[in-house]
Amino acid sequence: MLSYALRRLGSAIPTLFIIITVAFFMMRLAPGGPFDREKQLPPEIEANILKAYNLDKPIHLQYLDYMKNILRGDFGPSYKYLDFTVNDLILTGFPVSMRLGLYAITIAIVIGVTAGTIAALKQNSLFDYLVMGVAMTGIAIPNFVMAPLLALVFGVYLSILPVAGWGGGAFKYQILPVITLALPQVAYIARLTRGSMVEIMNSNFIRTARAKGLSEKIVVVRHALRGGLLPVVSYLGPATAAVITGSVVIESIFDVPGIGRYFVNGALNRDYPVVMGVVIFYAILIIVLNLIVDLVYGFFDPRVKVE
Amino acid sequence: MNSRIKTPVSRTIAVLALFCACFFMFTTVAVAGGTLRVATMGEPASLDPHKVSGTWENYVVGDMFIGLTTENQKSEPVPGVATSWKISDDGMKYTFMLRKSVWSDGTPFTAHDFVFSMRRILLPETAAEYASLLYIIKGAEAINTGKAKPETLAVKAIDDYTLEIQLTGPAPYFLALLTHYTAYPVPKHVIEKHGKLWSKPENMVVNGPYKLVEWIPNTHVKLTKNDKWWDSGSLSLDDLTFYTQEDRAAVQKRFRAGEIDVAMDFASDQIDWLRKNMPDETRIAPYMGVYYYPINSSVEPFTDVRVRQALSMAINRKAIVDKVLKTGELAAYSFVPPGVAYYDNPAEVTWKDMPFGERQKKAKALLAEAGFSPDKPLEFTLRYNTSENHKRIAVAVVSMWKAIGVKAELFNSEVKVHYADLKQGDFQVARAGWIADYNDAQNFLYLLETRTGPNNYGRYSNPEYDKLMLEAEVTSDLQKRSELMLKAESLAMRDQPVIPIYHYVSKNLVSTKVQGFVDNPQDIHRWRYVSLK
Numbered sequence: 119m120l121s122y123a124l125r126r127l128g129s130a131i132p133t134l135f136i137i138i139t140v141a142f143f144m145m146r147l148a149p150g151g152p153f154d155r156e157k158q159l160p161p162e163i164e165a166n167i168l169k170a171y172n173l174d175k176p177i178h179l180q181y182l183d184y185m186k187n188i189l190r191g192d193f194g195p196s197y198k199y200l201d202f203t204v205n206d207l208i209l210t211g212f213p214v215s216m217r218l219g220l221y222a223i224t225i226a227i228v229i230g231v232t233a234g235t236i237a238a239l240k241q242n243s244l245f246d247y248l249v250m251g252v253a254m255t256g257i258a259i260p261n262f263v264m265a266p267l268l269a270l271v272f273g274v275y276l277s278i279l280p281v282a283g284w285g286g287g288a289f290k291y292q293i294l295p296v297i298t299l300a301l302p303q304v305a306y307i308a309r310l311t312r313g314s315m316v317e318i319m320n321s322n323f324i325r326t327a328r329a330k331g332l333s334e335k336i337v338v339v340r341h342a343l344r345g346g347l348l349p350v351v352s353y354l355g356p357a358t359a360a361v362i363t364g365s366v367v368i369e370s371i372f373d374v375p376g377i378g379r380y381f382v383n384g385a386l387n388r389d390y391p392v393v394m395g396v397v398i399f400y401a402i403l404i405i406v407l408n409l410i411v412d413l414v415y416g417f418f419d420p421r422v423k424v425e
Numbered sequence: 426m427n428s429r430i431k432t433p434v435s436r437t438i439a440v441l442a443l444f445c446a447c448f449f450m451f452t453t454v455a456v457a458g459g460t461l462r463v464a465t466m467g468e469p470a471s472l473d474p475h476k477v478s479g480t481w482e483n484y485v486v487g488d489m490f491i492g493l494t495t496e497n498q499k500s501e502p503v504p505g506v507a508t509s510w511k512i513s514d515d516g517m518k519y520t521f522m523l524r525k526s527v528w529s530d531g532t533p534f535t536a537h538d539f540v541f542s543m544r545r546i547l548l549p550e551t552a553a554e555y556a557s558l559l560y561i562i563k564g565a566e567a568i569n570t571g572k573a574k575p576e577t578l579a580v581k582a583i584d585d586y587t588l589e590i591q592l593t594g595p596a597p598y599f600l601a602l603l604t605h606y607t608a609y610p611v612p613k614h615v616i617e618k619h620g621k622l623w624s625k626p627e628n629m630v631v632n633g634p635y636k637l638v639e640w641i642p643n644t645h646v647k648l649t650k651n652d653k654w655w656d657s658g659s660l661s662l663d664d665l666t667f668y669t670q671e672d673r674a675a676v677q678k679r680f681r682a683g684e685i686d687v688a689m690d691f692a693s694d695q696i697d698w699l700r701k702n703m704p705d706e707t708r709i710a711p712y713m714g715v716y717y718y719p720i721n722s723s724v725e726p727f728t729d730v731r732v733r734q735a736l737s738m739a740i741n742r743k744a745i746v747d748k749v750l751k752t753g754e755l756a757a758y759s760f761v762p763p764g765v766a767y768y769d770n771p772a773e774v775t776w777k778d779m780p781f782g783e784r785q786k787k788a789k790a791l792l793a794e795a796g797f798s799p800d801k802p803l804e805f806t807l808r809y810n811t812s813e814n815h816k817r818i819a820v821a822v823v824s825m826w827k828a829i830g831v832k833a834e835l836f837n838s839e840v841k842v843h844y845a846d847l848k849q850g851d852f853q854v855a856r857a858g859w860i861a862d863y864n865d866a867q868n869f870l871y872l873l874e875t876r877t878g879p880n881n882y883g884r885y886s887n888p889e890y891d892k893l894m895l896e897a898e899v900t901s902d903l904q905k906r907s908e909l910m911l912k913a914e915s916l917a918m919r920d921q922p923v924i925p926i927y928h929y930v931s932k933n934l935v936s937t938k939v940q941g942f943v944d945n946p947q948d949i950h951r952w953r954y955v956s957l958k
Contacts, residue, residue, distance in 0.1 A: 150841030153554075156858060157478075158848055158879035160557045162570040170552035199642055200471035201624055207642060266674060273682050281679045282670065284644045373670040375644040388841050
């Protein structure tokens with residue numbers, strides 16, 4: 119298993135190289151530059167700034183410099199947050215995003231899998247319709263509607279939770295962002311679980327298990343869930359990556375100091391090093407999480423041999 | 426039960442009790458101490474005053490550093506580190522007498538700190554975006570463009586507490602300009618020790634009333650009282666917390682929930698709700714800025730002055746401010762807003778008071794003269810940077826133009842693309858805005874000079890205008906200078922290289938607990954004057 123994992127990580131290096139190269143040049147193809155703004159800079163001052171950031175060199179030299187720097191682990195300075203390097207921004211922001219994301223994904227797995235399983239076992243019952251109805255609503259309501267709504271109800275009207283802010287990471291500041299992050303995931307996982315459990319519960323090996331006289335509990339937990347969770351497991355790789363890297367909407371509305379907003383705002387600000395840093399970071403994260411999912415697959419599905 | 430108060434003693438006590446009750450009920454007492462929580466609506470790019478460029482940073486650094494002059498509550502220049510000054514007869518040499526003060530680490534503050542700071546911001550390698558604001562100082566431009574050594578700057582320490590500055594021309598706005606963050610002193614001894622990391626909370630040393638404690642990017646900046654500041658006894662607030670959240674709707678909710686005391690700006694579409702529900706907290710005041718549409722006068726058919734005049738005349742500004750914006754903005758018929766220092770009344774377009782129907786007729790006639798007709802209508806693209814407000818205004822303007830037979834298409838792009846294209850002159854008519862850096866008409870009118878370059882988006886070039894502005898620059902007589910600029914502005918209002926649409930207002934939410942927050946045309950607020958009750 120270890121050699122499989124190492125081999126997979128090794129094969130990720132060319133992938134990363136291509137991602138970095140494509141992202142680097144695509145970013146530069148976007149019209150407008152980091153220092154274009156309403157109050158245009160006098161040409162001589164713009165020249166000073168471009169020189170300070172090495173942006174006055176030909177693009178291929180900039181690319182080579184950039185590659186040299188990232189090999190040393192230096193993602194460069196930010197053009198927007200002048201007092202921080204990209205490394206600073208990712209290192210301070212990622213723990214926050216990861217904490218919120220892990221809470222959210224844990225809640226999503228526990229509630230989603232439980233609700234989905236019960237709905238599948240009680241197919242076409244009132245409970246089933248209720249869970250699926252709520253799940254559909256959860257998927258349909260975008261987070262930019264849910265977040266202000268929760269803030270308004272719990273922060274302004276009921277005054278039991280802060281509207282926004284981080285408060286040094288105190289528990290009460292995390293509740294609303296985690297709920298907003300978790301809700302669509304709960305809904306999605308519940309639907310995935312239900313769908314695959316309905317199919318599994320009608321399959322031959324479940325009939326065999328029942329025929330052997332096993333209790334329903336053992337049939338469901340030991341036999342059905344292992345197969346029924348496979349789609350959820352494959353979904354969890356990219357979903358975890360998406361959730362722990364934060365969300366620009368949730369971070370902007372709840373003022374959470376995560377890294378979610380750097381990607382979108384970095385692109386809008388043409389803050390090249392920030393965008394590149396975040397792209398590389400996301401790419402590595404997705405590669406690692408997909409590998410973990412594949413390893414976990416081997417546990418759930420005996421047909422998969424991780425070698 | 427007899428409730429009447431009989432004895433004189435008990436009567437006296439009752440009266441006293443009533444008096445006390447009334448006192449506590451109806452008087453509000455400013456309580457010293459406390460933390461003021463301000464939403465700045467933007468993350469600071471830096472806290473190094475030489476590297477900042479936005480109003481949201483000014484709210485933070487303006488109480489950490491104090492220049493030669495500083496602002497009072499109304500944002501007028503008053504003595505800062507300099508207690509007094511002498512101005513030479515030609516208005517080009519300033520001699521400042523400095524107070525004896527110390528940096529927040531106890532190091533004595535001297536005139537040499539100003540010499541170091543002004544040289545530093547002008548060094549090309551500092552890459553300061555706003556350095557050009559100091560070009561009025563002799564030698565500044567040459568240093569900033571790498572043509573001269575920093576030692577050639579005409580800022581000299583005569584002794585530890587006397588500073589002399591020579592200008593390139595008489596600038597009546599110079600004392601106001603010195604309140605700007607580009608002219609703030611920075612600590613030489615700390616910068617030499619820590620380099621770029623000097624502005625980190627653990628290293629930063631200031632000369633103003635509050636010093637940096639904590640900065641968590643994308644959340645908040647915390648400042649606390651600097652006991653070593655010369656007038657720290659006058660400070661009411663102990664701490665300041667600046668929240669940098671940009672989402673206006675979310676900030677408004679935090680304000681309603683009492684998590685924020687002052688929000689610098691709110692979303693315009695909230696005005697009806699705010700006026701109804703929070704009238705005492707909603708502060709709207711004239712703001713020194715202009716929202717305008719530059720016309721690219723270097724491309725056909727906009728080289729024709731009649732076309733530009735017609736487009737401007739056909740816009741019903743009153744309808745835009747009353748029906749579209751609704752936040753009390755002033756319809757603009759001049760480029761310079763009213764109420765600017767040393768400038769009587771801005772020069773307005775001559776047709777301002779013409780009834781709108783007549784203006785439309787006149788506009789149609791001008792277009793016909795320029796060769797346009799219903800069969801051959803004037804067609805072009807109006808560009809704006811993506812924003813709900815810009816879109817609403819553009820839609821209204823295009824429909825007003827349609828009424829005189831002009832076909833304008835809308836084109837929006839994100840802000841970086843928009844301004845990159847404006848810089849290249851790649852547009853016909855576009856949206857732009859300008860907020861003054863200092864209280865002077867020159868700060869608006871220079872935008873239309875040929876030598877201004879990229880900020881003169883429409884490439885307006887009128888030798889007569891340029892000559893008047895150059896003459897104003899070297900004129901020390903305030904009245905004469907104002908007249909010259911008025912003449913220049915009236916030329917521009919005749920030629921309409923820009924269509925002024927409205928003059929901005931500042932929009933803030935200020936809790937009724939906050940005392941000492943005074944609305945002013947620059948919307949600059951120093952928290953050292955503020956207290957909580």
